[in-house]
Amino acid sequence: MMGPKQEAQAALFYEFSLEDHVPRDHLLRSIDRFVDLSSIRSHLADFYSHTGRPSIDPELLIRMLVVGYCLGIRSERRLCEEVHLNLAYRWFCRLDLTDRIPDHSTFSKNRHGRFRESDLLREVFEMTVARCMQEGLVGGQGFAVDASLISADVQKQNSSNPEDWAAREAAPNDAPRAVREYLDVLDDEAFGAASEVIPKFTAHADPASQWTAARKGPAFFAYSDNYLIDTDHGIIMDVDASRSIRQAEVGAMRKMIDRTEERFGIKPDWIAADTAYGSSDNLVWLTLKRQILPFVPVFDNSKRKDGTWSRADFTWDENNDRYICPEGKELRHTRRNYSDPARNTHGMKARNYGALKSDCQVCPSKAKCCPNTDTRRIRREKYEIVRDFARECTASEFNPKAQARRKKVEMLFAHLKRILGLGRLRLRGPCGVQDEFTLAAIAQNLRKLAKLKPMVTTTG
Structure with a gap:
């Protein structure tokens, strides 16, 4: 019924x-x-x-x-x-x-x-990090860093050549908020001071955004969302917005490491990152200035593309200050014997090393080594000793584990875009973008706390 x-x-x-x-x-x-x-x-x-x-x-x-x-x-x-x-x-x-x-x-x-x-949102974010530390989710020994491109809320049709756009701009006090924020960060290491290269296009509505084709597809305007995470449970220790270029992302990494130590008293023993962070100056900053082990592939352009031997095919002999070629011959910076050995120490400076002409002319592998010159010469860069140390770190038994833990930051970016829906920005200007990235990091840390520290339900 x-x-x-x-x-x-x-x-x-x-x-x-x-x-x-x-x-x-x-x-x-x-x-x-x-x-x-x-x-x-x-x-x-x-x-x-x-x-x-x-x-x-x-x-x-x-x-x-x-x-x-x-x-x-x-x-x-x-x-x-x-x-x-x-x-x-x-x-x-x-x-x-x-x-x-x-x-x-x-x-x-x-x-x-x-x-x-x-700076309230930064205060709330640091409160969530402190709570993660209180709950025992932050180890503090190993960190990972990476950046992900987030599309800016602008279109290419509303952009122009930077020189033409700058000529039409009004006085800074009359400019829109996003333009004023852009002018404020011209000297910031993560924005204007990151590179002197002028981008091809500048967006009128958000000039701090970067015209980039880093995704190997059609170029677009974007910002980089930079995460510094603790690798134990993937807790976001710091977040920062920057231009979408390698130098700016490196600058953001340094800022986040310094700020994490200042706010929480935590400095990692080691850090894992991809090749974008493997430049000489950054490796020097990590190893010499901050005493952090870099599990970072070295950014190296010395590999030859014509099939001949590259610098990596030669063995460096630190004790005797020389390179050894695959045929067993030596390349030296100088063959002069100084009465004061200190005059020949290489230290932190670039030096050129060369083989004897008599060795190269009769060498059976000359076609693979120096087919167009009489002798083979190798340039050892200023901070090559630091780069060699980084290569030893990436060749160690711990490196596979460090790189596996680095994947956690990439998983956070996937979660950010697919689950939280932050594939495209809604706010404009460096400050608005930083607000969105900070709020998203707060949400991800809170969701991580809820997952790893589930509620205890009582049954009566």
Whole structure:
């Protein structure tokens, strides 16, 4: 028999609890245990006026942003609609059924104002890192670093040659916010100071974005999202935005390593990275200045492409300051005997090493070594001793383990784009991009905490 028609009837009183309607295994319930924002009011106290109308609670805004980035809702307009409708979102944001949701414009006003002036999002991110450390998820011995391209919110049609664009620009005070932020980072190692090479195109709406074809396909405007992670459990120790070029990503890595040691007192024993971080100056910075073992493939352009022997085919004899060719002949910097041996020490400087003409002319392998010259010469670079040390690290038994752990940072980038939906930026300018990357890193660390530290359910 068909039952009666279901009709909503207004009741005079309701007994309703949001706590009872949020599932025990809901993601936000697992995350809520690790979100302690009680200190942000004191952090922002100096950025609020003592008179006027009371403002919206900043903890509410941060909790709403955490909901959005944890669940892939990056539109603030849509986020307000979802929090209005979803009981679990209201519970996490400490909102009752009758509480009003802030207007979406409140987020941009606070982001461009007190949040950015107080660096609040960085403060919240460091709170999540500190909680990960408290939960024992950070070992501190091994780090990994990498960068991933994120498309900027601009189009090629709204771009031009940098020289032509600069000539049409108005005064900096009258320029849009993204342009003013671009001018502010011209001397930053991760942006303007990273390279003197002028890009082919500059986007008018977001000139700090980089025109790049690094994906081996059609070029596009992008920023680089740089992660420094602890390799034990893939916790993000620091995050930084930069231009999408190798030099800028290296500069961001140095900034993150220094900042992590300054904020948390942690400096890794070793670091794993790909070849983009294997330049001589960066290896010198890691090994000599920071005393960190580099499990980083050396960036080396000495390999010949014509089939003849490259520098790597020659054996370096450190004790006798010479190279040994595959035929057993030696290449020396000088054959003069100095009364003071210190005058012939190579130290940290570039030197040229050459073989004897009498050895090369009768050598059966001359066609493979120096077919177009009388003798073979090899240039040993200024910091080749540091590069050799890096090669020893990558040839060690631990390197496969270090490179396997480095894959965790690539998995985080895949999660960032596929699950959290950050394949394309929504905000513009270096500050807006940094805000998006920081919020995404907060969300990933909180999700990691919820996964590795599950809730203990009790059965009665």
